Amino acid sequence: MRRKIVILGSTGSIGKQTLEVIQKYPNEFEVIGLSGWENITLLKEQINFFKPKISVVKNEYLAKKLKKDLNNLSDIKIFWGIDGLIKVSVLDEIDLVVVAITGIAALLPTYEAVIHRKNIALASKETMVVAGEILMKEAKIRNTNILPIDSEPSAILQCLKNEQKDLVEKIILTASGGPIYSLTESALKTVSIEDALNHPNWKMGKKVTIDSATLMNKGLEVIEVKWFFDIPTNKIEIVIHPQSYVHSMVQFIDGTILAQLGEHDMKISIQFALFYPNRIYNNFNRLDLTKVNQLTFKKPNFNKFPCLKLAYQAIDLGGTMPAVLNGANEIAVNAFLNNQISLPEIPIIIQNTMKNHKPKLNPSISDILDADYWARQRALYLCTNQ
Numbered sequence: 309m310r311r312k313i314v315i316l317g318s319t320g321s322i323g324k325q326t327l328e329v330i331q332k333y334p335n336e337f338e339v340i341g342l343s344g345w346e347n348i349t350l351l352k353e354q355i356n357f358f359k360p361k362i363s364v365v366k367n368e369y370l371a372k373k374l375k376k377d378l379n380n381l382s383d384i385k386i387f388w389g390i391d392g393l394i395k396v397s398v399l400d401e402i403d404l405v406v407v408a409i410t411g412i413a414a415l416l417p418t419y420e421a422v423i424h425r426k427n428i429a430l431a432s433k434e435t436m437v438v439a440g441e442i443l444m445k446e447a448k449i450r451n452t453n454i455l456p457i458d459s460e461p462s463a464i465l466q467c468l469k470n471e472q473k474d475l476v477e478k479i480i481l482t483a484s485g486g487p488i489y490s491l492t493e494s495a496l497k498t499v500s501i502e503d504a505l506n507h508p509n510w511k512m513g514k515k516v517t518i519d520s521a522t523l524m525n526k527g528l529e530v531i532e533v534k535w536f537f538d539i540p541t542n543k544i545e546i547v548i549h550p551q552s553y554v555h556s557m558v559q560f561i562d563g564t565i566l567a568q569l570g571e572h573d574m575k576i577s578i579q580f581a582l583f584y585p586n587r588i589y590n591n592f593n594r595l596d597l598t599k600v601n602q603l604t605f606k607k608p609n610f611n612k613f614p615c616l617k618l619a620y621q622a623i624d625l626g627g628t629m630p631a632v633l634n635g636a637n638e639i640a641v642n643a644f645l646n647n648q649i650s651l652p653e654i655p656i657i658i659q660n661t662m663k664n665h666k667p668k669l670n671p672s673i674s675d676i677l678d679a680d681y682w683a684r685q686r687a688l689y690l691c692t693n694q
């Protein structure tokens with residue numbers, strides 16, 4: 309029987325690549341729901357090809373426009389807004405939800421999907437950052453899986469697949485360093501939006517690409533990995549590996565290091581999450597190690613990229629602090645993309661927001677949403693009053 313699947317964020321970079329994988333296995337998956345947000349032109353094409361029963365867009369206006377663009381012929385239901393995202397994520401008939409929405413917007417649909425016993429393939433690291441403890445606990449109680457799509461936690465999952473977790477000495481998370489790692493601190497002050505978006509190895513959405521440039525992406529992954537694998541952050545180390553072929557590593561108590569390597573192709577980790585625990589043949593490009601000149605690893609510069617420190621601080625303070633880190637970061641990244649602040653001002657905004665927050669420990673989902681809202685207001689104020 310085909311697995312019934314919903315893709316949240318199907319019009320984004322991960323969403324499109326997920327559909328490419330699914331298209332290769334028509335006997336394995338039936339697409340029941342697709343959510344886009346503003347890009348209804350692409351969503352219409354996806355609907356015409358995959359014929360889902362339900363789709364979700366940002367608002368009622370876009371829902372009506374999409375229905376009209378589909379010539380009112382399709383009997384597809386089109387929902388909108390956060391309520392629509394939740395409705396499609398908890399449908400009785402589905403068993404897998406791929407979450408590929410950027411930012412905290414993915415939190416409530418993911419949480420509700422877990423509560424309704426759906427399996428999750430999660431790309432949206434922000435969701436794990438703000439509420440990883442709650443999500444993993446609820447998934448365990450309900451006997452469902454939350455599996456990573458992100459290449460680094462996917463690499464760790466693959467290294468740990470046949471191993472005992474209590475024999476792990478440390479996790480070694482690799483970071484490409486992003487597009488501007490080698491610039492001097494003074495050159496970072498004037499880096500342009502175009503340069504910050506010009507990632508050397510991966511083609512991704514804008515928000516995650518800027519996070520790669522500030523190294524906040526790696527900081528968010530430290531928190532993501534802590535919750536995915538229940539590993540304390542003092543056992544999670546970051547190394548700069550500009551070639552990005554080693555997607556991450558696990559070191560065991562006997563000194564052995566297992567690594568997962570592969571091409572720069574997110575479809576590999578997407579496929580791994582969709583078929584877990586099985587490994588399935590594909591014809592994607594193979595990594596030819598004889599053509600790789602060198603693989604280098606070095607310690608990250610925490611002073612030049614303070615977002616890394618802030619992420620470790622936020623998770624160590626715990627409770628609602630990671631939600632504040634994440635909310636302030638989303639606002640600051642947006643302000644940088646709108647030419648309001650410079651790249652090095654992003655960590656300053658985040659730090660000043662965190663300074664004013666007293667974290668609430670053992671937070672509920674609603675505490676997390678409150679902290680996120682507060683952080684956004686504070687960070688917005690700081691962005692306009694720098």
Ligand SMILES: NC(=O)c1ccc[n+]([C@@H]2O[C@H](COP(=O)([O-])OP(=O)(O)OC[C@H]3O[C@@H](n4cnc5c(N)ncnc54)[C@H](OP(=O)(O)O)[C@@H]3O)[C@@H](O)[C@H]2O)c1
Pocket residue numbers: 316317318319320321322323343344345346347348408409410411413431432433434457458459510511512513514515516574
């Ligand atoms: N791209 C990668 O290679 C990569 C790798 C690892 C992890 N990730 C993670 O995967 C997630 C998605 O990244 P991406 O690069 O695919 O992002 P993206 O290309 O910007 O796509 C984002 C998707 O979410 C939709 N969306 C935007 N705002 C929304 C909102 N408020 N509510 C609901 N849907 C919304 C967008 O719809 P419209 O475009 O129709 O407006 C689009 O479908 C991020 O958390 C990122 O960190 C990405």
